[in-house]
Amino acid sequence: MGKFAAWVGYLIVLLGLPQLFDSVLAITIFNQMAIAIVFALSYNMLLGQGGMLSFGHAVYFGLGGFMAVHALIMIEFETVYFSITLIPLVGGLIGLIAAVFVGSFSTHKAGTVFAMISLGIGELVAASSLIFVSFFGGEAGVSADRTFGPPFFGVEFFQDVEIYYLSAGWVFVSTVFMYLFTQTPAGRMANAVRDNPERAEFIGYSARRVRFISFCTSGFFAGVAGGLFALNYEFITEENLNAVTSGRVLLMAYIGGLGYFIGPIIGAVVLTLMNSLLSNYTELWMLYLGMMFVLTVLFLPRGFAGFIMMHQTAWLRGKLSSLFLPYLITGTPAIMFGGSILAAIEMLHHEGEPFGFLFLTLDSGNTLHWLALAAVGAASYFACRRSLGQLNVAWEEANRMDNPTEGGPG
Amino acid sequence: MLEVFVFSTLNGLVTGLLLFMLASGLTLIFSMMGVLNFAHASFYMLGAYFAYSISLKLGFWAGLLVAPILVGTFGALVERYALRRVHAHGHVAELVFTFGLAFLIEEAVQFFWGADTKNYQSPDLLDFPLFTLFGQEFSAYRGFMITISVGIFLALYYVLTRSRIGIIIQAAITHPHTVASLGHNVPLIFMAVFGVGTGLAGVAGVIAGPVLTTFPGMAVVLGSIVFVIVVIGGLGSLGGAFVASLMIGLLQSYAIASNLGMPDLLNWLGLEFSRDHPLNDLWTLTLPQIAPVLPFLLLVLVLIFRPTGLAGKREE
Missing domain, CATH: 1.10.3470 (ABC transporter involved in vitamin B12 uptake, BtuC)
Structure with a gap:
């Protein structure tokens, strides 16, 4: 059905x-x-x-x-x-x-x-x-x-x-x-x-x-x-x-x-x-x-679909919601880190001219922009690394059964 | 006729030996890891671009020394931090990864160097005709290419068969566990072989860049041909790769230089077709036209009739 x-x-x-x-x-x-x-x-x-x-x-x-x-x-x-x-x-x-x-x-x-x-x-x-x-x-x-x-x-x-x-x-x-x-x-x-x-x-x-x-x-x-x-x-x-x-x-x-x-x-x-x-x-x-x-x-060797299906066990056991907060805590800095990498690439590409990136205007000629970018990138990287442990714990918790399933997220 | 033949042979040799520099690294890597490195020609392209950038500042010879080392280091890092990770997911994942890497390197090259052709020059030192035959000049740079290629082939052969490290590498290919038990660091050997293999591709890029033009599509142009060579030669066989490289190089060179075609064949058979026949394209086909296709035709034929290639081992 x-x-x-x-x-x-x-x-x-x-x-x-x-x-x-x-x-x-x-x-x-x-x-x-x-x-x-x-x-x-x-x-x-x-x-x-x-x-x-x-x-x-x-x-x-x-x-x-x-x-x-x-x-x-x-x-x-x-x-x-x-x-x-x-x-x-x-x-x-x-x-x-x-x-x-x-x-x-x-x-x-x-x-x-x-x-x-x-x-x-x-x-x-x-x-x-x-x-x-x-x-x-x-x-x-x-x-x-x-x-x-x-x-x-x-x-x-x-x-x-x-x-x-x-x-x-x-x-x-x-x-x-x-x-x-x-x-x-x-x-x-x-x-x-x-x-x-x-x-x-x-x-x-x-x-x-x-x-x-x-x-x-x-x-x-x-x-x-x-x-x-x-x-x-x-x-x-x-x-x-x-x-x-x-x-x-x-x-x-x-x-x-x-x-x-x-x-x-x-x-x-x-x-x-x-x-x-x-x-x-x-x-x-x-x-x-x-x-x-x-x-x-x-x-993600099993692709996007594999990533979604990874959560099947947790979902069937009604524990998917317990993963929400850890995902948010790790995901936000991860996205920010990815964003700062992209911003750096775009800044290299638009050499010498200001351009719009999301809601910001970046200029590769401006050293301050580079410094701010580096700071955001580094901070989000470390935040992401630090929270990864908690995410792993939460993942194990959500998937714990008689025979634990293999693998963690990412 | 004779001069055409001699010069096609020489040009074919240059191409063939160049192809062998790529094929040797590729086949070494294949025999170690059992995976065909789709990105191999991308390392060749990186070699050309690195050498171009270095040659602007320090001249050609510095590029020839430094660029292959950079490429090899990059290759070793790729093996250590990416391929080894993907290895756990099987051969298809590895192949797909190297395919993606090739795609990424091409885009990255366009990002850093732009999409236009770079004016990468051969050194002034070699800018003279080596000899003149039948009124045609053979440039010293091409002679230099032949020398480097043959030198590398001999060095590689010597290291692999005569030196202690070569014997360990050969043992690690066939019996990795035994070699590990004897106290050798097998993953390190793998990384080193990957680094040296990609470094060789880098050398090929450095010396081919000035002749075959340095542009973002250069990896694609050579990449699939190198694959063809490795497969025709027999996967994992250095000797086979050598023969196949020369064969493909000469074959393409002769096909381009010849002016034979279907019209000649039809004339010889005494047949004639009208111009507006729907298959007109087929009746007017010439050998230079199909020269780029010949390697792939050969590849398909070899795979159908002798899947192990010229010198490959029998599959279990």
């Missing part, structure tokens, strides 16, 4: 977002999120559930997207006649075909061999896309117009918000199917093969076959995401299937949390927000993104 409520809630959030925020910027961001969610979930199917680290997942996203744009062009020139609501399916099928082909030889082994093959295929496809200009359009990419298709119940998709509702529908359906996949024997065996391929083989499953199934399904959904991209932007370039996009989806899935189904959704939402909002405030957002990624890998 609880699960059903979660799904209904998910659908309501998806459909309700444009009602709450209806600015052009918000709709643009929601559309990006929709694409990112499907893409990141499909990636997690490989890495999180199947244990296959891929450095070339953008290939399936991009190929699906390119074919989807070509399908849009075909609709425009009336070579084919179907509603553009089905475009993501075109992308998905192309992603699936590509994955069946690549998977037929790359899923033989997991681990480093798989990662290297995916890297090689990724580079090959990205480079070929610049060579085969007639299909990929070279540097400029290919573009289409989505408004020529037959109207879908009177909707002609002139506006981004109409595309958002279409995307939201596809996101919901894809999420449901990807979740259901994890519940099938194939999904379960993917976990088994990830954890111990040898044992899985001993009970009669071919590890390669299990990986192949996961790989193809993942390629299909990556293609669906590519189709959504094509619908939203109406163009696609080489950048959408090269290593940059492959890296970004790895980032999303990892920051969100690989071990949990909901992790990539969190990662996709957070990264899209950072991408669109932070880039308005600072030119250095890519640097911050890199810092956040490295810190997440170092301190």
